[in-house]
Amino acid sequence: MSLTNRILIAMVAGILLGSLLNLILHAAGTSAEIRALLDTYLVGGLFDVVGRIFVASLKLLVVPLVLVSLICGSSSLGSSARMGPIAAKTVALYLFTTAVAITSALIFAIVIGPGANVELGGVATFQATVPPPLTDVLVDIFPSNPVQAMADGKMLQIIVFALIFGYAISHAGEPGRRIASFFRDMEAVVMKMVELLMLLAPYGVFALLAKLFANMGIGAIIDLASYFFTVLAVLIFHALVVYSLMLKGVTGLSPRLLLTKMRPVWAFAFSTASSGATLPVTLRTVEYRMGVHNSVAGFTIPLGATVNMDGTAIMQGVATVFIAQVFGVDLSVTAFLTVILTATLASIGTAAVPGVGLITLAMVLSQVGLPVEGIALIIGVDRLLDMFRTAVNVTGDSVVSVIVAHGEEQLDRDVFLDADAADGSVDLDVYPNSKS
Numbered sequence: 288m289s290l291t292n293r294i295l296i297a298m299v300a301g302i303l304l305g306s307l308l309n310l311i312l313h314a315a316g317t318s319a320e321i322r323a324l325l326d327t328y329l330v331g332g333l334f335d336v337v338g339r340i341f342v343a344s345l346k347l348l349v350v351p352l353v354l355v356s357l358i359c360g361s362s363s364l365g366s367s368a369r370m371g372p373i374a375a376k377t378v379a380l381y382l383f384t385t386a387v388a389i390t391s392a393l394i395f396a397i398v399i400g401p402g403a404n405v406e407l408g409g410v411a412t413f414q415a416t417v418p419p420p421l422t423d424v425l426v427d428i429f430p431s432n433p434v435q436a437m438a439d440g441k442m443l444q445i446i447v448f449a450l451i452f453g454y455a456i457s458h459a460g461e462p463g464r465r466i467a468s469f470f471r472d473m474e475a476v477v478m479k480m481v482e483l484l485m486l487l488a489p490y491g492v493f494a495l496l497a498k499l500f501a502n503m504g505i506g507a508i509i510d511l512a513s514y515f516f517t518v519l520a521v522l523i524f525h526a527l528v529v530y531s532l533m534l535k536g537v538t539g540l541s542p543r544l545l546l547t548k549m550r551p552v553w554a555f556a557f558s559t560a561s562s563g564a565t566l567p568v569t570l571r572t573v574e575y576r577m578g579v580h581n582s583v584a585g586f587t588i589p590l591g592a593t594v595n596m597d598g599t600a601i602m603q604g605v606a607t608v609f610i611a612q613v614f615g616v617d618l619s620v621t622a623f624l625t626v627i628l629t630a631t632l633a634s635i636g637t638a639a640v641p642g643v644g645l646i647t648l649a650m651v652l653s654q655v656g657l658p659v660e661g662i663a664l665i666i667g668v669d670r671l672l673d674m675f676r677t678a679v680n681v682t683g684d685s686v687v688s689v690i691v692a693h694g695e696e697q698l699d700r701d702v703f704l705d706a707d708a709a710d711g712s713v714d715l716d717v718y719p720n721s722k723s
Contacts, residue, residue, distance in 0.1 A: 290485060294554040297489035298496055301558075305500025312501065334498040341491025344484055345555075345564040348477060350437050352567050353589040354449050355474040360585030361453025362467045373695060377587050380687045381595040382631060384533075388525050388597040389630045392604025393623055395521045401513040401605065402612030442563065442593040450586075474581070481567040485551075492558040499670065515668050518605045519675060522598060526679045530686045538693040540703060545689065547706075548576045549682055556677040560670070562592040562684070569681050577685065578702030579692040587691055591684030598676025602669075603630045603648050610652065610661035622655040629654045 308330060312322055430436040430444035437445055456463040456470075531542035552572050555565040562569075570588045573579045579587075607626050611618050618626075629651050649659045692698035 290488065290551060293489045294492055294551055297493040298554055298558065301493040301496030302500050304493075305497040305502075308497070308501040330498055330501045334494045334501070337494035338491060338498055341487065341494065342559055342561070342564055344487075344491075345559065345567060346440075348480055348484065348567045349442075349563050350440060350445060351473075352477050352481070352570065353442065353445055354437065355470050355477055356570060356581065356585035357446060357449035357589055358453040358456065358470045359467070359474050360582040361450045362456040362463070362470070373583060373586060373691060376691050376694060377590060377687060378594070380690060381591060381683070384529070384597050384683050384687070385595065385600045385631045386627060387529055388521075389600040389604045389627050391525060391529070392518075392521045392601040393608060393626065395524075396517055396605045396608035399513070399517050399520075400612060401517040402609040440563075442589065446589055446593065478571060481571050485568065485571075488551075488555065492554055495558045511665065511668050514605065514609050514665060515672065517609075518602055518672050521601045521605060522672075522675050522679050525597060525601060526682050530682055534686050534689060537690050538698075540689065540693075540700070544704070544706065545577065545685065546682075548572060549685060552681050552685070553678045556681045557674045560673040560677050562596075562677055562680045565677065565681050566592045569684055573685050573688050576702070577689055578699030579688050580697035580699070583692040583695060583697045584688050587688040588684055591680075591687060595683050595687070596676075596680055597683045598679035600630045601679070602672060602676055603651050606648055606662075606665055607651060607655065607657065610657050610664065611655075613664060614658060614661060616657060618655060625654050626651055 308325060311317055312325060312330075427441070428443045428447055430441070430448050433444070433448040436448065456467050459466070527542075527546070531546075534540055534542045534545060549572070552565060552569050555568045556562070559565055566589065569592070570584060573584045573588055574581055604626060608618070648662060652659050652661065689698060689703070
């Protein structure tokens with residue numbers, strides 16, 4: 288059985304078992320002893336430990352993978368003077384898709400009206416974390432200590448350092464070529480680590496989802512069904528329609544084939560709810576199953592995991608309209624434009640970790656004069672939606688990477704069109720061109 292199918296089976300099994308455990312734990316006839324046994328040793332014990340170890344193992348690879356991939360990519364691009372155009376195209380596409388995402392979210396939310404019939408009673412208090420000003424976000428992109436940046440996992444600083452280091456390698460003559468060869472070997476070793484970790488992915492995915500649904504249950508969706516399914520509808524529209532039209536219109540390639548190859552990445556994104564934790568799998572898939580040259584993928588994917596937050600922008604757009612409707616506030620056209628601009632810029636400073644979208648949502652609400660306390664209304668289902676949002680984010684990273692690679696003639700179309708490359712059992716050595 289392919290790795291993709293094993294991960295999908297693990298996802299379904301984890302959701303079903305978790306939901307069953309949730310029913311047992313909250314059933315009136317369940318004794319205190321059984322409830323304590325299941326909660327302490329199974330949900331809070333085995334599932335929690337396995338899930339956290341799995342996520343920690345994924346995060347272990349993020350910094351070395353981003354560092355060596357970007358150094359290899361920028362060193363190969365530096366001598367050809369294509370780094371600037373590639374960076375400009377990538378950032379422009381990411382900002383464009385984010386703006387489209389937030390605009391679509393506002394339109395859907397205004398038409399559907401998810402908060403029109405929601406009662407305000409029982410709103411819990413919510414203590415919002417104050418987001419840093421945009422000026423601090425921009426300054427914080429540039430590292431003063433790259434070692435400290437790697438220790439703290441500050442991805443934007445690592446990206447800037449790696450790009451500068453790689454560019455310097457490409458202009459350092461023979462010493463640079465020796466260092467570049469070392470980092471190419473390092474990248475091959477790190478990718479082998481990713482391949483080994485993926486063999487354990489079904490167990491980690493199963494544990495994560497079983498624990499989540501055991502604690503929350505499917506019933507959490509019912510209370511906020513209108514909001515939940517509005518966000519979900521916009522996420523699906525953005526992933527299947529917007530990205531597909533972009534890919535087909537620019538490259539002429541099949542969106543269906545790309546989406547098929549995204550299945551294992553979605554499984555990781557859905558279970559971890561973190562673009563950062565999913566980054567090793569996204570990069571491996573884009574390079575080896577979609578044919579994007581490492582010099583492009585090594586730049587676009589790490590950058591996308593840091594700045595491309597289309598799913599988060601969609602949540603913020605729908606949540607803003609939802610909270611405004613619940614509190615009876617009419618938003619003006621200027622307010623909607625402010626939401627679009629603020630949510631788009633906020634995506635740049637959003638960390639690729641679970642739940643951080645609520646922090647930037649507080650900034651968006653403050654900009655348009657809505658009560659931040661309204662965030663408490665949506666906390667109950669945000670964790671579930673965060674999983675879907677992350678799947679949309681990594682899809683956007685992959686689509687933009689393919690588009691940029693196509694424009695730079697760094698896309699192996701034969702690999703992209705190879706249907707067998709959608710299988711999780713693909714041998715990394717089959718596609719040596721991505722390491723050339």
